[in-house]
Amino acid sequence: MNYNFLTIRCMVFLQLCFSVICLSLTDAFAYQNTLEKVKSTGVLTWGFDAEGGAPYVFHDPKHPPKLIGFEVEITEAIARELGVKVQHFQNAWDSILLSLQRGDFDIALNGIEITPDREQSVLFTRPYYVYAEQIVVRDSDNRINSLEDLRGKKVGTLYNTAAKRMLEEMGEVTVNIYSGQIEPFKDLSLNRIDAVFVDLPIASYYTTPNPQLRLVGKPVGEGYYGIAVRKEDTALAEELNKIIEKLLRTGELQKIYSRWGLWNTAQEKLFLHEELLQKHTENHPSVSEKVSPSVTKFLPTLLKGALVTVGISILSMMLAVGLGLILAIMRLYGNTWLQRISTAYIEIYRGTPLLIQLYILYYGLPNIGITLSAFAAAILGLGMNYAAYESEIYRAGIQSIPKGQTEAALSLGMSKRLALKRIILPQAFRITIPPMTNDFIALFKDSSLVSVIAMVELTKSYSILASASMNFFKLGIITALLYFGMSYPLSLYARKLEKKLRLHDRNL
Amino acid sequence: MIEICNLSKQYDNQPLFKGLHLTITKGSVVTLIGPSGSGKSTLLRCMNGLESFQEGHISVNGQMLYGIHEQNYNKAQVHLTLKNIRRKVGMVFQQFNLFPHMTVLHNITEAPTHVLDISQAEAESNAISLLQKVHLEEKAHSYPGQLSGGQQQRVAIARALAMKPEAMLFDEPTSSLDPEMIEEVLAVIKDLVSEGMTTVIATHEMGFARDVSTKVVFLEKGEIVEEGEPRELFSNPRNARMKAFLSRFIN
Numbered sequence: 001m002n003y004n005f006l007t008i009r010c011m012v013f014l015q016l017c018f019s020v021i022c023l024s025l026t027d028a029f030a031y032q033n034t035l036e037k038v039k040s041t042g043v044l045t046w047g048f049d050a051e052g053g054a055p056y057v058f059h060d061p062k063h064p065p066k067l068i069g070f071e072v073e074i075t076e077a078i079a080r081e082l083g084v085k086v087q088h089f090q091n092a093w094d095s096i097l098l099s100l101q102r103g104d105f106d107i108a109l110n111g112i113e114i115t116p117d118r119e120q121s122v123l124f125t126r127p128y129y130v131y132a133e134q135i136v137v138r139d140s141d142n143r144i145n146s147l148e149d150l151r152g153k154k155v156g157t158l159y160n161t162a163a164k165r166m167l168e169e170m171g172e173v174t175v176n177i178y179s180g181q182i183e184p185f186k187d188l189s190l191n192r193i194d195a196v197f198v199d200l201p202i203a204s205y206y207t208t209p210n211p212q213l214r215l216v217g218k219p220v221g222e223g224y225y226g227i228a229v230r231k232e233d234t235a236l237a238e239e240l241n242k243i244i245e246k247l248l249r250t251g252e253l254q255k256i257y258s259r260w261g262l263w264n265t266a267q268e269k270l271f272l273h274e275e276l277l278q279k280h281t282e283n284h285p286s287v288s289e290k291v292s293p294s295v296t297k298f299l300p301t302l303l304k305g306a307l308v309t310v311g312i313s314i315l316s317m318m319l320a321v322g323l324g325l326i327l328a329i330m331r332l333y334g335n336t337w338l339q340r341i342s343t344a345y346i347e348i349y350r351g352t353p354l355l356i357q358l359y360i361l362y363y364g365l366p367n368i369g370i371t372l373s374a375f376a377a378a379i380l381g382l383g384m385n386y387a388a389y390e391s392e393i394y395r396a397g398i399q400s401i402p403k404g405q406t407e408a409a410l411s412l413g414m415s416k417r418l419a420l421k422r423i424i425l426p427q428a429f430r431i432t433i434p435p436m437t438n439d440f441i442a443l444f445k446d447s448s449l450v451s452v453i454a455m456v457e458l459t460k461s462y463s464i465l466a467s468a469s470m471n472f473f474k475l476g477i478i479t480a481l482l483y484f485g486m487s488y489p490l491s492l493y494a495r496k497l498e499k500k501l502r503l504h505d506r507n508l
Numbered sequence: 509m510i511e512i513c514n515l516s517k518q519y520d521n522q523p524l525f526k527g528l529h530l531t532i533t534k535g536s537v538v539t540l541i542g543p544s545g546s547g548k549s550t551l552l553r554c555m556n557g558l559e560s561f562q563e564g565h566i567s568v569n570g571q572m573l574y575g576i577h578e579q580n581y582n583k584a585q586v587h588l589t590l591k592n593i594r595r596k597v598g599m600v601f602q603q604f605n606l607f608p609h610m611t612v613l614h615n616i617t618e619a620p621t622h623v624l625d626i627s628q629a630e631a632e633s634n635a636i637s638l639l640q641k642v643h644l645e646e647k648a649h650s651y652p653g654q655l656s657g658g659q660q661q662r663v664a665i666a667r668a669l670a671m672k673p674e675a676m677l678f679d680e681p682t683s684s685l686d687p688e689m690i691e692e693v694l695a696v697i698k699d700l701v702s703e704g705m706t707t708v709i710a711t712h713e714m715g716f717a718r719d720v721s722t723k724v725v726f727l728e729k730g731e732i733v734e735e736g737e738p739r740e741l742f743s744n745p746r747n748a749r750m751k752a753f754l755s756r757f758i759n
Contacts (some may be wrong), residue, residue, distance in 0.1 A: 407558055408605035408664075412619035412671060413595040422622060426609050501609070 034106050034229070035236040042084045046075050047105035049093035053181040055205045055260045056111050070201075070260040074128060075109055077252055081243045094160065094179070094463055097122050098472065100228055106236070108228040111199065113162050115223075123233060124226035125240040128253065130266045132219030133163040134203035136196040138188060139214045144195050146217045153194040156184030156454075159464055162223050163197045176374075176454050177464065181206065183363070183454065188213060190366045192373070201262050208261070222266060298465050298475060305461030306482050312378050312457060313444045319383025320443070321436075324390025329420070331395055342391070349388035355449055357381050362453040378450035386443050393435045397428035430501040437494035441487045458482060509534040509675055509706045510555060514564035516575065517554070517730075524550060524730040527564070532675075532708060532723075537701050539717040539738075540710040542727035543753060548710035549602075551727070552677045555708065556597050557590040568593045569674060595623065598668030602680040604660040606652035612639070612663050613648040616670045624671070631670070638666040642696050658689030662696050675706040682713060714757045718742050726750045 031037035038044050048057045050067060057069040067088065079086045089105040100108045100122060113131070114124045137144050144150060151172040157164045159177040167175045176193050178184045184196045185206045196203070200219050207213045227244075229236050247253040248270055257263040331342040349357070362377040372380065401424050409419035448459035456464070462479040466472045510532040517525045524547050532538050540548040553559040554573075555566060563575040571592045574581040607615050616638060617631035626634075639645040642662035652660055661681055668676060678697065682690040694716050701707055701720050711717055717724055718738045725735040726747070734747045745751045 402603075402605075404601060404603050404605040405607065408599075408601060408607070409619075410590075411556055411558065411594055411599035411601075412667070413591060413623040414619060415591070418622060422618065423607055427607075430609070 033235050034233045035239055038082065038084055038106055038236070043087045044075075044079045044082060044084045044107065045087045045089050045105040047089045047091045047096055047100055047108045048110040049096060050090055051180065052093050052110060053202075055201055055262065070256050070262060071109055071111070073256045073259075074247075074253070075107075077247055077256070078240065078243050081246065082239070095472075097228060100230060103230070106229070106233075107240070111201075111225055112228055113223050114226040115162070118228070121231070122228040123231050123237050124228055125237050126244055127224030127226050127270055128244050129201075129225040129257070129262070130269050131162075131199045131201065131223055131225055132266065133166060133197055133221045134200040134219050135216050136185070136188065136198070136203050136207050136213055137194070137216050138191075139212055141194070144216060147220055150195060150197065154192075156187055156193045156196045158184070158198055158202075161199065162221060163199065166221050167197060177456060177460075178454050179452070185210070185213065186363055186366075187454070190371050192371065201260075204261060219266075298478070301461050301465060302458065302475075302479060302482060305456060305458040306486065308456065309444070309447050309458040309483075310486060312375075312382065312447045312450060312455070313440070316379045316382035316386065316447070317440050317443055319379060320386035320390045320439075323383065323387035325394055325425075327387060327391035328394035328398060331391070332398060333416070333420075346388045346391055349385050354381065354385045354446060355452060357385055358449060358453055374450075374454045377453050378447075378455050381453075382443060382447060382450065386439060389439055390436065393432050393439070394428065397432040398424055400431055401427050430498065433494055433498045433501070437491060441490060444487055444490075445483065509536075509569060510708070511567045512551075512555075512564070513566070515551075515554065515561055515566065516563035517550070517559070517561040519550075525561070526730065528730070528732060530725065530732065530735075532706065534706055535704050536722045537707045537720055538709070538723045538725060539721040540708065540725050540727055541712070541714065541717055541753075542733075545729075546727040547730040548727055549679050550730075552599075552679050552708060552710050555677060556594055556599055557586075558599075569596050595671060596673055597675045597677060598671060598673035599677045600661070600664050600668055600679065600681050602683050604652075604657070604664045604684075606660055606664055606667070608652050611649050611651055612644070612655070615652065615663060616667045619667070620670050634670060635666070638669055639663075641669075641699070642666045643692075656689060657685045658692045661685065661689075661693045665693075665696055665700070669700075673705075675708070676700065678707065678709040678711070680710050680712065682711070714742070714754070726753070728753075 031040065048071065050057050050059060052058075055069055056071045057067055060066040060068045075086055087105075089099075091099045091104065091108075093110065096108050096110060096112070097118060099105065108122075109128075111131075112118070112124075114127065118124070135144065135147065135150070144153065147166075147170070150167070151170065154174040154176060155167055156176045156178055157167055158181065159179060164175065164177060167173045176184070176187070178187075181198075181202050184193065184198070187193050188196050189210070189212050203215060207215055227240055229240070244253075253270075254263055254267070257267065327342045327345060330338040331346075334342065358377065358381040361372060361381045362374065365372060405423055405427065406416075406419050409423045410416070414422070447457060451457060451460035451463075458479060462475055466475045510530075512528060512530040515525045515528040516523070528551070530538075530551075540551060542548055550559055554561055555568060557573060561575045562577045565575065565578065565580070566573045569592075571589050572580070573586070573589055573593070606612075607618065610618060613632065613635050616635035617628065620626040620631040620634065621628055636645060636648065639648055642665060644659060644662055644666070647655060647659060647663070652663070655663065665681075681697065682693050685693065690713070694713065697707070697709070697716075698720055709717075709721075721738045723735060724738045724741050726733045726741070726745075728749055734741060734745065734750050741750075742754065745754055
């Protein structure tokens with residue numbers, strides 16, 4: 001009876017699952033193409049990254065839930081022309097084209113520069129904006145007046161942009177790559193870098209309200225933002241081209257750009273898009289032409305990133321071990337105040353995200369006059385965070401050593417300090433090897449978080465290379481292998497060390 | 509050598525010692541006997557400061573340890589007093605407490621080299637002769653985990669002797685040993701006693717207590733019920749509780 005009931009329920013459930021799958025499949029195949037789907041559902045799904053920031057797409061500071069920006073207005077204008085509604089799809093900018101290909105949304109419109117590499121994987125509409133790269137410096141700094149002056153300087157830029165490629169092609173420039181737009185300008189104000197070189201809209205938006213910064217030289221390296229659609233969506237692209245042309249002719253596009261202070265004479269070129277695209281393609285050498293897809297070409301960059309990862313991991317683990325030991329001893333043997341300080345430290349560092357700790361160290365501390373380099377902030381951030389975990393491991397290890405060991409040491413005339421150093425800690429060390437190894441491997445992988453403070457380590461190198469070449473799979477496997485190739489020998493060594501130390505006290 | 513004067517101690521607000529007096533003269537061998545929980549171990553541990561006490565004082569080799577409620581108690585001073593006492597008074601524990609991460613030889617040289625600043629070479633040659641004394645020279649490079657209980661306890665005795673103490677405290681040295689190993693440890697202690705070492709032993713080995721002690725102290729519930737010459741005390745106990753205690757061993 002019971003059994004039958006269950007079977008029936010299972011069958012009903014399976015049938016339900018099956019029909020859901022069928023429904024979603026029909027959904028995908030029901031329309032000839034995306035344009036038809038958009039028109040019949042009345043919804044245009046737009047992919048963008050609001051974290052990319054102003055003036056493209058960002059949350060209105062006055063009404064945070066609302067998205068504003070010139071691209072919001074363009075997209076709405078396009079949707080209106082199509083007679084549909086806009087549905088927002090927030091997606092990390094790095095992977096926006098990948099998500100487009102996957103079918104997460106219909107169009108990607110978010111300051112995406114038309115480049116030959118990208119044209120290999122997606123289809124671009126005619127340009128909707130002519131951008132150029134702009135140098136920003138501190139108002140007090142007169143050393144830099146043109147692109148040439150950037151040689152030998154530290155320059156901040158955004159990753160996977162035309163500006164970054166231009167800087168790298170120049171050579172002799174120390175390039176600091178950021179994923180957020182605000183951070184390079186912050187670092188510029190804090191003297192961490194000498195200049196920022198980014199797309200003009202970003203440069204003017206962040207420089208205008210900040211009297212400490214100014215634009216220098218003429219905008220260089222003109223390029224075009226286009227709307228990306230899937231390669232097969234030629235009908236949608238044609239429709240969008242018509243709409244862009246209409247918005248240009250009616251002057252609506254100019255109105256939007258003027259509202260955001262983005263209109264300039266360069267935009268006139270938008271009217272002559274055929275010749276433009278031709279010329280533009282010649283101007284920008286393809287990344288995939290220069291860097292052959294052969295994996296060996298990517299390896300040096302990945303290995304350089306791996307070296308940074310190893311360096312950061314080792315140094316921060318050393319800090320974590322040292323500080324953790326001090327915290328554990330404070331908590332176990334200190335007076336009430338030392339105990340309280342140690343406990344508070346551990347609780348605060350364990351109870352808050354590492355990412356936020358890194359942001360505070362790097363971008364928050366300058367507010368009180370402490371400006372750390374990215375490298376120092378990375379090591380301090382990781383080390384201080386892991387110290388909290390290490391200290392609890394040591395505390396447990398120390399407490400697991402029988403009291404008789406300390407008593408025997410004291411009865412032999414040793415001081416408490418000597419007993420701890422010579423008798424207790426060496427024994428506690430063996431017990432803590434497995435959890436310490438665990439933490440070291442975790443730290444090793446967590447070190448990828450420091451990319452938020454402009455450190456280019458292995459994961460960051462990967463995402464830069466992968467998004468430039470669209471080779472996420474192959475490079476991902478190689479990067480994962482690199483991580484594993486570094487962490488696995490560590491586990492083996494720890495196991496060996498533990499075994500060696502265990503021989504000594506077989507009976508315990 | 510060791511003088512305990514008016515010692516009072518509470519454990520979790522339960523009084524254990526209430527004004528206890530005991531004198532241990534130089535060269536004497538004092539055994540503390542009595543049922544479990546009578547305070548034998550605690551009394552020993554008070555003598556080298558592993559336990560603190562509330563009232564009274566203990567003088568060890570001229571060094572004064574005061575109860576924490578005494579006027580003369582000085583927290584800053586205690587540290588130094590304990591250091592001086594522990595360098596001159598060795599202790600052997602029921603659980604041996606050898607350092608498991610060090611070889612036998614290293615166990616013995618550790619304190620002399622780090623506390624007395626004796627050179628490694630000298631400490632090692634001392635250690636070897638001490639190991640010969642406890643008949644374990646062949647185990648010098650073994651780890652404690654590789655030794656039997658009796659062997660471990662003999663190493664522990666050698667370790668304490670390496671500090672060249674003037675007195676030795678034994679806290680039930682044979683209580684956690686298998687019967688066949690008790691004799692080898694007692695033999696080593698007997699040797700030590702015959703050399704004139706001032707010795708205090710808490711033990712349940714009545715035969716041993718009778719044979720080697722110059723004085724036997726019978727403790728019960730933290731009180732010295734009877735003390736005196738071993739032969740007289742064992743053959744003719746005056747106190748009824750002592751009689752009852754001994755009768756259990758004879759049976």
